[in-house]
Amino acid sequence: MAGLEQGLVQVYTGEAKGKSTAAFGLALRACGHGLKVLIVQFMKTPDYGEHKAFPRLAPEVEVKTFGRKGFIHRGGARPEDYEQARAALAFAREAMLGGRVDILILDEINNALYFGLLTEEEVLAFLAERPPQVEVVLTGRNAPAGIIAAADLVTEMRQVKHPYQKGIKARKGIEY
Template identity: 90%
Template sequence: MGLEKGLVQVYTGDAKGKTTAAFGLALRACGHGLKVLIVQFMKTPDYGEHKAFRRLLPEVEVKTFGRKGFIHREGARPEDYEQARAALAYAREAVLSGRIDILILDEINNALYFGLLAEDEVLTFLKERPPQVEVILTGRNAPAGIVAAADLVTEMRQIKHPYEKGIKARKGIEY
């Protein structure tokens, strides 16, 4: 089956919903028999979506690249750079293999913001992908070059958030 033409989508902004929107697209695509690969940058497989997506194998595969804990912009470890490079290499191999229709690069915009990857490297990857592969890039701080290269850009804008009332992240809702 597959797509006739793949586009580049970016979900960015300071509000909740970027990953959730991308995963909704993955669910829809799976329902139509498309093969989806989700490559997560700077995350570990501790989130609820991993359990759910395991039920959708082989149509939806999730691969995480990251370590436990937070990364600070000035305090990235060598391991963080290695994980980001490994994530992009895994995505490249999958795209070039022809085994996927949709690629979600979850939190890649943050990896770019933290300097774990070079923007030119990601732009080259987007240009070299087969034209029938859809690519979705998520995360805050999408660089201008990524935004310019995209066919669709959605910015999530926070108006109100439960954190402001002291409500912590909830299992099954935020993670």
């Protein structure tokens, strides 16, 4: 496979479930066509099911996780959280500019922006460096207006109904 002729910038955001899942579906489809996919996860640990499954799709799909156990509260980030977010963005930049990916998924980067771990300016500068044949996907709630404006495709997940409303907790293999 020769790669993509034209890459775009996609954003999956909104309050509902399905943002990362949509991006991972894109990774699966791309893998089927022999495209190289790198998933860089912000604010996540390797405890999620996708981290265990994607190595089965190697070498077309690679996942790299940057984060620590526990939750980050707005205004309560630790120095390690900032370091991990910056390391994730640097790793993604190197891969994108090094020509080793066709599709780059920045999973939960919008949340990293929301929590102030990265600035909108840093991410917009990153997007400005994107080679034209690389597809970049940004996931996470609270996508800032500047990121939305820079994107070619924006999908907002809107919650209509969710099992949490019935007291059903997150289920292994479904929500994580």
